[in-house]
Amino acid sequence: MKLKKIITIKILIVILVLISGCKENNDEQEGKNSKGTKTIFITMIAKSSSNPVFLSAKTGAIAQALKISEKYSKLDVVVNWKTPEIENASEQARIIRNAMQDGTNAIIVSCSDIDSLTSAIDKAVDSGLPVMTFDSDAPDSKRFAFYGPDDIEMGKTLMNELAKLIGGKGKIAILGGNKEAPNLQERIKGIKKAASDYKGIELVGEFYHPENETEAVAEMLRVQSLYPDLKGWAMVGGWPMFGKELMNKIEPGKIKIVAVDALPVQLEYIEKNFAQVLLGQPTFKWGEVSVGMVIDKIYLHKKVDELIRLSPIPITLKNLGGWSRQLRAWGYEGIPEKYLIM
């Protein structure tokens, strides 16, 4: 019995010493922390603050900033949302120039125009401010990374999905939006490249228009009257589906439609078979991943890949419910409940 008591007492002493040693160490560390917290300010410049796509990206950026701030006790990440109300490249360039003087530690930007922003980005980088692009790149600038889609691949996916729907034969047209937009041109290149693999498919042309619902619908109807036997549309943007006008003008399922973007307002087109495939983009991740990459580079000093490609998600009637719930989780509002419970 005596031996047992001695062993027990010794063990208790060892445990007490270990616990007291650990506590001392913790106090020291906490003292350091309270003095050494660093705040990183990230200026986020999207294309337009009235576009829900970018509001979702903003939600992702803020969520990531909070998560990182919680994880690292010595770090606070703050996202400053500085986005023009409507697309304006020179306004974006002005915000970048201001950021060089307002204490910003890094910039993430979706470029409305390559030329105006490349020089602004280069100046910021030369002044020691790291810049990353998302969604829309300025590939010749000195930005350290780009996170977004491979537009040529996206164009190929559009074409391949459309070819499946029309059985690999028939006339198709491309709805192209703004002819000057480089990312849209890349998508059109991808469509054309993929179309060349289908001998039965005839591409009647690419058709441009101002990027709003009314103009897009008008252009569609004009082309369809020119080509009454048109079998399908490959749309590099979802403009004609930004309202309900198109539903009153075409017959569901008669002409197959495959389009980029699957925003809440477009979901009804899938439900009612006006559009068969929409390529959804994980817009929340634009902000989430970009903030994560900035912290990896400037705080954790990790090696960051220059190009991170996101893959679009084909949205059909089969995954309309899942996509609707995903949109809600990414901060989109106004999604009908009937889709959320699908």
Next chain:
Amino acid sequence: MSSKESHKTAEKDRISKGQKFAYGLGAIVNNLLGGAIGYMSIVLNVGLGINPALVGTLQAIPRLTDALTDPIMGYISDNTRSKYGRRRPYIFIGAIFVGLTFALMWQLPAGYSEMFYFWFFLIGSIIFYLFYTIFATPWVALGYELTSDYHERTLLMGVMNFMGQFAWITLPWFYAFMENDRFFSDSVQGARTLAIIIGVFVAVVGIMPAIFTRERFVADDKEVKVKTKFFAGLKKNIVEFSKGLMITIKRVEFLKLCSGTFFLFNGIMLVGAFSSYITIFYVCGGDTDLGAKYMGLFGTITTISTLAAIVAVTWISSKIGKRKTFIIATSMTMIGSILKWLCYDPMAPWKVLIPAPLIAIGMGALFTLMGSMIADVCDLDELETGERREGMFGSIYWWMVKLGMALAFGLSGFLLNATGFVVDFGGAQTSSTFFWMRIVDVGIPAITSLIAILSVASYKITEEKSYEIRSELEKRRIKIQTVEPLIQN
């Protein structure tokens, strides 16, 4: 005594609270060692950049060595004759060395190649699992023999299982501890320190069952030790081992318990990942933070419910017997599993928490009742063979559990692919994929729970039978004790 009345545990059969507590400390160590590598292995991938496939291999290979070492250790322990007992010396030595090995195997130096880390950790793991077996197999067997009483066994297993849950409460915090930049520069340094803390804890706490418990079957000091030649002894041991192994795995009542455990436990384990995926991607629409919050709450409710279930099951089994209690508890798990179908509601994510307490009841009951029931089987085995083989029964039972777990994890990934799940799509999986994920998540544990109930339904060692067996064994022991002195004289 009426057959409907339960037996009262005699004073001489009671295990003191101190002994129960000391044995329960072994459960904390056992569960901690069993789970720690799994919870810390993320560092091998995230911190050291080892390919996830290699990390998986590192966890799988020791399972193969376990298949051999566990029954051998059971045999060695069963056949050890020393004045300190058949179990306690191994528990004492095993705890110290397994703690030391655990601390050392995580002291991975910086700046080496992936294959260096692979081999370093693999060799460390094999040595670690060897010492783990030396500790755990005799510790499990010790629990089966601390008392000969039908109810006291359940009480002991209840205390053991209750205390063991505290390891499972601690384990999920390991990653946050290792990643905490207040203490460590990176997760690898965190793992090194955590391993030392665990190693010291294991070595200090793990020896407690060896020091503070009393074995019932200790060799007599006067026992005659027969010296044999090494190879003759080895041959004899191999023959005896094989014979013992065959008898053990042919014991029908034991197989029923193994089957019950295998199906109930692995049914739940198999769909563990599914529940997380459905909660995150279906219920929470791909919102990983919200999903993680609900999974955390689910885990907390499960833990609290398991602790409550262990207490309740221990008490109920003393009133209605182990078999009936197991069937009721497992039925609750089955109902809880079926209830999940209604509770996966994207419009009300909180409903995922409703089935948690029901599912926990079966799991809380499982390792409380099974340990106690295996002890009853050991008595039956002794009655029919004249030998006590707690080590062999325990090692085969736990090896079956570990193997089942490994199979469940492997099959889980295969089933997830079969549902059509595409990770890049996040919450935007097809309705058909979500439907099949829910079918698997609800259907498999419901069916396996039913199989577990059917397996144990015909288990024959009732309370009455158990006391009859015990009475026979005691008569036999008295007979041997009275004959042996005559032979020695």
